[in-house]
Amino acid sequence: MKYRILGSTKEKVSALGFGCMRLPTIDHKPSSGEIDEAETIRMLQYAIDNGVNYIDSAYTYHNGRSEEVIGRALQDGYRKKVLLTTKMPIWLVEKSNDFDRFLHEQLSRLKTDYLDVYLLHNLKKKTFHQLLNLGIFSWAEKAIDKGLFRYFGFSCHEPFSVFKVFIDSYDRWSIAQIQYNYMNEDVQAGTKGLKYAAKKDIAVVIMEPLLGGTLANPHPEILSLLNQANPQRSPVDWALQWLWNKPEVSTVLSGMSSFTQVQQNINSANHSDVNSLRSEELDTISRAQSRYSSMNPVPCTKCGYCMPCPNQVDIPRNFELFNTALVFNQVNLNKNIYQNIFPEEMHAASCIQCGICEEKCPQNIPIREWLRKVEELLGKKEIKD
Template identity: 40%
Template sequence: MGPEESKTVMQYRTDKKGNKISILGYGCMRFTKKGTSIDLGRAEKEVMEAIESGVNYFDTAYVYGGSEVTLGEILKRNSCREKVYIATKLPHYMVKSKSSLEKYFQEQLKRLQTDYVDYYLMHMLTDIDTWERLKALGVEDWIKEKMDSGQIRNIGFSYHGNTDMFIKLVDAYDWDFCQIQYNYIDEHSQAGRRGLDYASKKGIPVIVMEPLRGGRLVNLLPEKAKEIFKQDSRNRTPAEWAFRWLWNQESVTSVLSGMNSLEMIRENIRVASEVKVDEFTKEDFALIDQVKSEINKNIKVGCTGCGYCMPCHKGVDIPGAFHSYNMIYSENRKSGWRDYIMCTVMRKTPSSASQCVDCGKCEKHCPQNIEIRKELKNVKKELETPVYKIAKAAVGLFKLW
């Protein structure tokens, strides 16, 4: 028996085993925080609001600091483990042996306070070579053991990369599901529409992450793009347009949203209750095309803020630096500069782009294949101006005082 269906208006799509998954999934990487730690009280209210409204798919991972522990505690406190599907991810890049597969998995079960995982993913499987390395360690036998025992109910992988490699990975194993970055900007990049449709035709459910491109399709939209949305008489927000574009496609099983406010949860649930497959008109597609055109004119670095490049051993806030850099062009220089001051100087430990020592470790983990070192130099050139240095020195003196 799967999670109980809600009496709310949430809609569901069925996976290959007949499980009904809410079309809106809860991305737990961005749980509400107080300072640098997850705010358990607020996160609990938000998670329970989502569950009571019919959201039943919760996505977390071993490397999402505190996320698994928080989700497990919330589900235990409210006795609702059986009402939801838990999806979490194996940090295969940390795995050195078959025994370490078991070590990480058991640690995850303990964190989540459960004895099984509904949907288990190879986290950020990058290419066939990576999968072959895991096979050599015995991952296929390990997966079979866990599936036979019921400790893992469905096995899949999450992916960032190009379409051709995605298709090869889809064909490399009998996967139960997969997870890809997909949105109207990435329609023909990453796994893309071709990858989405390929997986779907093979009967593999597709979970979508980064529907708003790390907030870029809302917070970093160019003013002209915002105006295009505003001119539409239906008064839809940019986020609503992005979600509707995804749910318009039958191949999309569920869309993850990193929801961290009750308002965001309620709005997303409202939209999820209204959408229909193939509801987009020619005019709707034309509007999205206009917005895409405006976005592509302004964005300098295609960073989604996923944080896989972090932590930098020299303390650089890489996603924060790129966010500020993009703001110069998507909003204005003042906004970008102010944001950069906030994310690099107004902290206990400075995190400026100029702290980069060109080691390149971050680039090995970037799902977007960004030339991080090169772009950080651009950030330094554009944002670390004489005025910035004065502000940095002033803040430093204030800290000493």
């Protein structure tokens, strides 16, 4: 495993971190609460045995089960081999007592006395002001003094201007977790955010390095472009190496859902390095970026934050069918799946326009508007305003 430095903490962190939001499930539904525990424990322990030392979870992942399964996976001496990170569900915080309540519940789920890193999950402008009023920073400093966690930070999907405000508001942040991949240079915090935080010695931890898996299965044209440049290198390896090439990146979290993916991504991390991509290779990625941008699909990463929908619409699945229909030019195939296989109650047409999902979407997607387009493209019925 290759190791990098975790910002001002000076901890040695593995180039590959284990993101625990997309673990294997028994019901084969991504991110469901039915985690395949035996397989997950095998994957986590294999990753740690092969040098991965950063584990990322959150209160809400897999309906709260992610932390519980990690807690069991880290028994038998594994706990002390990793930097264990989880996140406070700040949108559920109503009063200052909730800070301690969530932290202690999470410590108990994770079967540990302390966290290495505690993050404010999905920090937004509105919640940030509320947290400030509730005294979040003095609470965090006291919790660190008590040994409940070692480093404090936040994860964020906001644009650079807002990200910068968060970074500048506190001089004791250790970690900033951002969505970043070769398709998101100018999306959310983006390259500007990466460099800004790193310059302040705040460790930047990357989430969604494959745009939620999208970059693992690229459009045939992009695949052929990548293959022409290097037939040995997989699309996943291209995307990961592009990140590790950057000195400002501390660790790249991958949400691995199978044992093979863990093996492949560890192998990629093993031959990663800063400034190792040649200019022809960077040029190949630039051409892939331009081709992707021209396809213009819904910028959904299937993170599932929008779910559950009060009327059972499976929002990520609707967008996946819409995107693959357009990007892979398979409208008729996806119409067939949509109309004959995909349960009707989960269709875009069942949207009651309540907008609850839009408040939760980290990508700020106008979900209701896009669902109308999904139904127009794939559904039998026409939706009228």
